[in-house]
Amino acid sequence: MKKSEFTEHWNKVLQQLSNKIDNTKFNTFFRPLTPVKVSEKDGILYFSTVNSSKIFQNSIDRYETEWKPLVEAEFGKPYTISVVEKNSLEEDENPDEPILNEDKRLNPYYTFDTFVTGANNQLAVAASVSVADGYSKDFNPLFLYGGSGLGKTHLMQAIGQYVLKNHPKKKVLYVTSETFTNEIVTALQSNTYQVHQKMQKIKDKYRNVDYLLLDDVQFIAGKDRTEEELFNTFDELYNAGKQIVFTSDKAPKDLGGIPDRLISRFQWGITVDIQPPDYETRMAILKNKAAMNDLEITPELLEVLDIIAQNIQSNIRELEGAFTRVLAHSKLTDKVITKDFAKNVLSEVFNTKTKELTPSYIKETVAKYFGVRISDMESQKRARSIAYPRQIAIYLIRTKTKYSLPNIGDCFGGRDHTTILHSYEKISEEIKTNQELRNTIENIERMLTD
Ligand code: ADP
Ligand code: MG
Numbered sequence: 378m379k380k381s382e383f384t385e386h387w388n389k390v391l392q393q394l395s396n397k398i399d400n401t402k403f404n405t406f407f408r409p410l411t412p413v414k415v416s417e418k419d420g421i422l423y424f425s426t427v428n429s430s431k432i433f434q435n436s437i438d439r440y441e442t443e444w445k446p447l448v449e450a451e452f453g454k455p456y457t458i459s460v461v462e463k464n465s466l467e468e469d470e471n472p473d474e475p476i477l478n479e480d481k482r483l484n485p486y487y488t489f490d491t492f493v494t495g496a497n498n499q500l501a502v503a504a505s506v507s508v509a510d511g512y513s514k515d516f517n518p519l520f521l522y523g524g525s526g527l528g529k530t531h532l533m534q535a536i537g538q539y540v541l542k543n544h545p546k547k548k549v550l551y552v553t554s555e556t557f558t559n560e561i562v563t564a565l566q567s568n569t570y571q572v573h574q575k576m577q578k579i580k581d582k583y584r585n586v587d588y589l590l591l592d593d594v595q596f597i598a599g600k601d602r603t604e605e606e607l608f609n610t611f612d613e614l615y616n617a618g619k620q621i622v623f624t625s626d627k628a629p630k631d632l633g634g635i636p637d638r639l640i641s642r643f644q645w646g647i648t649v650d651i652q653p654p655d656y657e658t659r660m661a662i663l664k665n666k667a668a669m670n671d672l673e674i675t676p677e678l679l680e681v682l683d684i685i686a687q688n689i690q691s692n693i694r695e696l697e698g699a700f701t702r703v704l705a706h707s708k709l710t711d712k713v714i715t716k717d718f719a720k721n722v723l724s725e726v727f728n729t730k731t732k733e734l735t736p737s738y739i740k741e742t743v744a745k746y747f748g749v750r751i752s753d754m755e756s757q758k759r760a761r762s763i764a765y766p767r768q769i770a771i772y773l774i775r776t777k778t779k780y781s782l783p784n785i786g787d788c789f790g791g792r793d794h795t796t797i798l799h800s801y802e803k804i805s806e807e808i809k810t811n812q813e814l815r816n817t818i819e820n821i822e823r824m825l826t827d
């Protein structure tokens with residue numbers, strides 16, 4: 378079976394499979410698989426991933442009942458699936474492979490599907506999708522900038538993968554500015570005759586694409602020949618109506634050491650910044666990660682995510698890192714992830730305050746104050762001796778944490794958000810006229826911060 382046939386059959390399997398499996402998991406575990414080869418003798422379909430083939434293999438095995446019949450129907454034989462790491466199998470040379478990526482292929486996780494949109498990056502996402510969907514002079518070049526770990530590379534690669542998937546005839550070249558620079562340096566180091574030839578090769582490569590995605594362009598500052606090559610490449614691509622996308626850690630005007638004529642070109646199209654994510658976006662990213670790891674979003678887990686989201690605010694790479702760390706430790710030690718467990722593991726990552734205002738800490742304190750059980754506050758019991766502390770706890774959580782109404786509902790046995798809002802409003806109203814309630818709340822607040 379030729380690779381193209383393999384790919385074709387597989388795409389049909391994917392189409393049907395997408396209706397059978399939860400979207401996130403499908404996009405995470407099945408979509409990124411790259412068909413490599415078929416061993417008809419052994420009855421194995423080989424796929425590659427950029428890394429962590431084990432994670433993929435586990436998930437493939439877990440969903441065997443879903444894909445197996447589809448594969449058999451489509452391939453006419455009950456194949457098994459084997460996921461291997463990119464370099465462990467020789468890939469067939471495919472001359473018209475549109476993917477021209479440098480050193481590594483695009484990271485299969487870095488798609489629009491897995492990118493969480495928040496107020497901090499909404500514009501950047503919209504501009505990226507728009508650019509991926511088709512050329513518009515107004516958006517050329519697209520210049521994305523922002524601090525480290527905020528998703529610039531992710532978005533840029535998402536553009537690339539989107540184009541490759543939806544406009545497979547387009548040529549996409551993703552490259553880091555470091556690689557671009559190194560190629561030029563290497564070419565210039567060769568002997569006189571070869572310099573010309575090698576530089577020509579670089580020109581052919583970079584000027585022959587529909588999408589040039591140049592990551593971390595701040596890196597070229599002060600590198601004259603690279604700047605010059607980029608300048609010429611830019612003009613050639615731009616005049617030919619080809620899309621160029623840059624990322625950078627600074628806005629064009631703040632990039633020192635880059636010639637003005639290049640800076641001004643960076644600003645010909647659209648410049649969009651990515652800001653650090655707000656709390657809700659951080660929580661959404663963490664929840665997404667949890668779902669990808671097949672974790673059930675329990676109130677307990679939400680608290681763990683909350684601790685991470687409260688403490689790591691300006692770098693999503695670190696946010697993910699902290700979560701991965703907790704997860705890895707819990708797998709290693711076979712312990713359930715709890716707040717204390719997470720704090721322990723993460724104590725090296727951040728100086729966890731001993732008492733954070735998390736929902737469980739507030740619940741605990743309110744329960745102590747009134748002498749009721751936390752489990753009773755979480756239950757459906759309606760006796761005033763329990764309902765009243767519950768309402769106060771809800772009020773305090775609403776005012777002191779960034780939990781949304783539905784999240785608070787989850788902390789109280791899955792109550793509806795309207796119920797939560799009702800409790801909150803009731804206490805807010807009552808506080809205005811009831812001195813005793815005001816005292817109570819003040820006392821609890823003191824306990825919380827002591
Ligand atoms: P940058 O290039 O800006 O330094 P990256 O694109 O490498 O940042 O992002 C760092 C990590 O954070 C990556 O694993 C990326 O997938 C993740 N990430 C960043 N922003 C988001 C987001 N909005 N949604 C989901 N994951 C994100
Ligand atoms: Mg990056």
